[in-house]
Amino acid sequence: xxxxxxxxxxxxxxxxxxxxxxxxxxxxxxxxxxxxxxxxxxxxxxxxxxxxxxxxxxxxxxxxxxxxxxxxxxxxxxxxxxxxxxxxxxxxxxxxxxxxxxxxxxxxxxxxx
Amino acid sequence: xxxxxxxxxxxxxxxxxxxxxxxxxxxxxxxxxxxxxxxxxxxxxxxxxxxxxxxxxxxxxxxxxxxxxxxxxxxxxxxxxxxxxxxxxxxxxxxxxxxxxxxxxxxx
Numbered sequence: 653x654x655x656x657x658x659x660x661x662x663x664x665x666x667x668x669x670x671x672x673x674x675x676x677x678x679x680x681x682x683x684x685x686x687x688x689x690x691x692x693x694x695x696x697x698x699x700x701x702x703x704x705x706x707x708x709x710x711x712x713x714x715x716x717x718x719x720x721x722x723x724x725x726x727x728x729x730x731x732x733x734x735x736x737x738x739x740x741x742x743x744x745x746x747x748x749x750x751x752x753x754x755x756x757x758x759x760x761x762x763x764x765x
Numbered sequence: 766x767x768x769x770x771x772x773x774x775x776x777x778x779x780x781x782x783x784x785x786x787x788x789x790x791x792x793x794x795x796x797x798x799x800x801x802x803x804x805x806x807x808x809x810x811x812x813x814x815x816x817x818x819x820x821x822x823x824x825x826x827x828x829x830x831x832x833x834x835x836x837x838x839x840x841x842x843x844x845x846x847x848x849x850x851x852x853x854x855x856x857x858x859x860x861x862x863x864x865x866x867x868x869x870x871x872x873x
Contacts, residue, residue, distance in 0.1 A: 685861065694767070694852065695809070695863035702859070710860065742808055744861070751797060751816070754861050756808030 655679065658743050658757035665737075665764050673728045673760045675743035684726035685744040685754065688712060695742060701726055702748055730762065737764045767864030768792070769853050774868040777847075783840040785867050787853035792833050796857050800827065800838045802849040803866070809852065812838065843871045 656677040665671045675684065683702045687695040697710030701720040715734025720726055726745075730737045740761050746754040770788045777783040789798060799814040813820055813827045815836075820827045826839040840847055852866040 683859075687863070694850075694865040697860060697862055700860045708860075711862075740806070744808075746861075748859075749857065751814075753799060753811040753814060755811065758808045759806070761806075 656743060656745050656755050656757040658741075658760050660760060661758065663760055663762045665762070667764055668732045669764075670732060671730050671737075671762065671764075673730070673741055673743075673762070675726045675728065675757060677724055677726075677745040677755075679745055679755060680723070681745035681755075682723070682748045683746045683754075684720065685746075686710075686716075686718065686726070686728045687742040687744065689740040689742060689759075698728065698741075737762060767862050768855055769864055771851075771853060771864060771867045773865065774870070776870050776872055777840075777843045779845060779871050779873050780842055783838075783843040783847065783869060783871070785838040785840075785851050785853075785869065787836045787838070789834055789836060789853075789855045792855040796855045798827065798829055798833070798836045799854040799856065799861070800825070800836075801852045801854070801863075802847075803852070804849045809863075812851075843869075845871050845873065847871050 659674045685700040686698040696712050699718040701707035717729045742759045743757045744754040800812040801809040803809045815827045828837045848871045850866040852863050
């Protein structure tokens with residue numbers, strides 16, 4: 653089936669460790685996005701990429717890094733510099749440009765202890 | 766930051782129409798109005814989008830005012846499964862920015 657897959661669904665890490673969240677899509681979409689969601693809050697944009705080998709910072713990029721080496725993959729690394737990494741992380745993809753919706757994965761819930 | 770404003774919460778009786786408003790005071794000419802919803806602990810689900818004209822699909826109807834400064838999402842016969850947070854966004858499909866949304870509670 654076509655879609656966007658995030659793995660794992662739940663992830664636990666010790667404080668001070670970097671952790672990489674996976675996001676893969678087989679929709680042939682050019683654009684991909686990472687969002688963070690805290691309890692009771694809306695989604696906040698971390699990074700987005702409109703084409704392979706290019707990406708831009710969103711509203712809350714500090715403490716995060718991304719790569720876009722392949723069209724279908726957009727991994728997010730939560731570094732030790734991120735002060736409050738425990739959150740629900742959502743990945744999305746879309747065709748570039750207007751008149752197009754974004755498709756979301758089911759999210760990864762990261763808990764740092 | 767989000768460019769749209771929505772009421773934080775609304776209630777609707779099961780079987781009745783749910784009308785969710787959104788203000789797009791800074792929308793530009795080439796930006797579309799999108800609506801998504803998120804059921805607890807899941808990824809957001811696309812509902813509908815439009816540019817100028819009203820739109821309808823199997824899930825909902827979208828009414829956009831002539832000046833495009835506001836829109837209304839209509840769920841014609843709300844069910845308990847429509848309980849969710851509803852987000853409106855205006856964007857050119859580039860970097861979807863979500864606000865806090867409206868928490869819709871459908872009551873039996």
